[in-house]
Amino acid sequence: MHEHLFTLTTEVELNYPGGWDEEECVADAVRQLRRLKERGVDSLVDLTVLDLRCCISRIQRIAEQVDVNIVVATGLYTTNELPLQFTFQDPATSYEGCEVLVEMFTADIEHGIADTGVRAGRLKCATDELGLTPGVERVLRAVARTHRATGVPISTHTHTHARTRRGLEQQRVFLEQGVDLARVVIGHCGDTDELPYLRELMEAGSTIGMERFGINVILGFEQRVATVAALCAEGYAGQLLLSHDTCAFFRWLEPARLQAVSPNWHFLHIVDDVLPALRARGVTQAQIDQMLVENPRRIFESASLPA
Ligand SMILES: [Zn+2]
Known part of the structure; x- marks a missing residue:
């Protein structure tokens, strides 16, 4: 429910091309997804949105070659300021969101991304260490308003260190915008074993993303697993999702370095x-099915409900 195919900075690639082979990377992504399918995984959600995203046609090329459903998202990844273009186009000061962004996100959902006809099935936004900066808050409110208008569910990125409790801030903003928190997935919750924080997010109604399995430099494998097991034992399996937040191709680190730092950060780690x-x-198997099948189904089925 929270993965990526290509993570790169498109403007950098356009101005400083080279260093990687697109054809090989597409072929490798196809191989990775086919192996995933062999393990019984039918669908993958690519939460890569503006500011990290490659062209959607590259995702289409991969999708055409695999028997895995790829759901793409819309939204904006910023942890501080809005890109200046949007600040100039929509110089609102009320932080009621950003009209330009609402129009863009809505078009991605209703008509498709960049005239491809590929429609976004999730909305994504982020808060990080800096918290609710004016730019971040406008993105959150724009995402919330788009959700209210379209019914498409929301997923978030939160600061890696959950002690900053960024997920609670996100919930507050969404509530102020009239969002039902049951339609919101608070992301990156797998990076912490602070049970009181995780319970608080779920008691408010949200599903939480126990994701980043494989990034053990942030939180160890044993702690990640023990946290999910503890929450299942407490009866929370209905509000947990399991993901890696990994990428078929991650441009930001050399493959050898990535392999050295996080050897298990790949699509098969959860299954294997x-x-x-x-x-x-x-x-139990019933709890695993709940986290991997029933919860995702509920989240997508709810997309057809009025928000
Ligand atoms: Zn992610």
């Missing part, structure tokens, strides 16, 4: 390593 570890800690 995390699920057996969860079972060993008493998580």
Whole structure:
């Protein structure tokens, strides 16, 4: 429910091309998704949005070659300021969102991204260490308003260190915009084992993304697994999602360095390593199905409901 195919900075690639082979990377992404399908995974959500996104036609090329449903998202990834273009186009000071962004996100959902006809199935926004800067707050409110108008569910990025409790700030802004928090997935919650914080997010109604399995430099494998097992034992399986937040192609680190830092950060880690570890800690198959099948289904089915 939270993965990426290509993570890169398009403007950098356009101005400083080279250093990687697009054809090979597309072929490699196809191989990775085919292996995922062999393990029984039918669908993947690519939450890459503006400011990290490659052209959507590259995703289409991959989708045409695999038997995996790829759901793409719209939104804007910023952890501080709005791109200046939007500030100039929409110099609102009320922080009621950003009209230009609402129009863009809505068009991606209703008509398709960049005239491809590929329509976005999720909305994405981010807060990080800096918290609710004016730019971030306008994106959150624009995402919330688009959600209210279209019914498409919201997913977020939060600051890696959950002690900043950024997810609660996001919930507050969404509530102010009239969003039902049951339609919101608070992301990157797998980076912490602070159970009181995670319970608080879920008690307010949200589903939480227990994601970034494989990035053990942030939180170790054992702690990640133990946290999910503890929450399942407490009866929260209905509000948990499991993801890697990994990428088929991650331009920001050399492959050898990435392999050295996070060797298990790949699409198969959950199926091959995390699920057996969860079972060993008493998580039932019914709870695993709940997290991997039923919860995603509920989130997407709710997209057809009025927000
Ligand atoms: Zn992500």
